[in-house]
Amino acid sequence: MAAADLWLTGSGTEMQLARIRAIAIISTLAIIGITLAVITLNRDTQSDAPVTQSCPAGFVPVDNTLPDSESEVKINVYNATTTVDLARNVAADFTNRKFKVEKTGNEKKAQPDVVAELRYGPKTVGGAQLLKAYFLNDVESVFDIKRENDTIDVIIGGQFKQLATPTEMRQAVAALGRPVLPEGTCAEKP
Numbered sequence: 001m002a003a004a005d006l007w008l009t010g011s012g013t014e015m016q017l018a019r020i021r022a023i024a025i026i027s028t029l030a031i032i033g034i035t036l037a038v039i040t041l042n043r044d045t046q047s048d049a050p051v052t053q054s055c056p057a058g059f060v061p062v063d064n065t066l067p068d069s070e071s072e073v074k075i076n077v078y079n080a081t082t083t084v085d086l087a088r089n090v091a092a093d094f095t096n097r098k099f100k101v102e103k104t105g106n107e108k109k110a111q112p113d114v115v116a117e118l119r120y121g122p123k124t125v126g127g128a129q130l131l132k133a134y135f136l137n138d139v140e141s142v143f144d145i146k147r148e149n150d151t152i153d154v155i156i157g158g159q160f161k162q163l164a165t166p167t168e169m170r171q172a173v174a175a176l177g178r179p180v181l182p183e184g185t186c187a188e189k190p
Contacts, residue, residue: 055185055186056186060145060184060186061187061188062122062123062185062188063122063126063188064125064181064187064188065126066126066173067127069098070098070099071099072127073099075131075151076101076102076104076152076154077094077103077156078104078156079104079105079106080107080157080158081112081156081157081158086160090160093162093163094134097134110158112157112158112159113157114139114140114157114158115160116139116140116155117140117155117157118132118153119155120144120147122185122188123147123148124152125179128152128179129173129176129179131152132172133170133173133176134163134164143182145182145185
């Protein structure tokens with residue numbers, strides 16, 4: 001038998017040694033891999049919960065998370081025009097879109113030059129962002145840092161035509177992005 005043939009076929013003893021060497025190398029690599037995985041998992045410095053930052057002194061925490069559904073948003077609808085029953089009609093449109101309408105009525109001060117005005121406080125920054133999308137962001141936002149309730153006042157102005165369709169609203173939400181924190185506030189939830 002030629003030397004090349006012996007190398008390819010190998011003798012019984014040589015093949016056993018080669019197999020033992022291969023098994024030893026693979027076993028050693030497997031043990032090293034398992035050891036590294038265990039060390040990595042045990043020394044993981046990431047926590048399960050995100051680190052929350054506390055508000056600086058004098059800042060008010062706000063809820064700037066977008067609601068999962070319109071049904072989580074409570075609103076009052078007021079008419080600031082001379083159009084009869086406008087608040088009631090717009091409130092019906094909001095109810096059809098699953099908002100919780102609590103009150104309707106007339107606003108004392110007429111607002112002929114705006115589409116709508118949103119008045120809200122720290123508990124409803126995210127909800128106000130959703131409402132802005134229904135007006136395609138053509139609203140005046142009035143944030144009251146001292147407001148304590150979780151209701152948003154929607155004042156319908158003289159330039160109002162109609163609420164956005166669901167498709168337009170989703171596009172507007174995407175364009176608006178996350179709510180901007182009002183001055184003097186910080187995010188309640190990261």
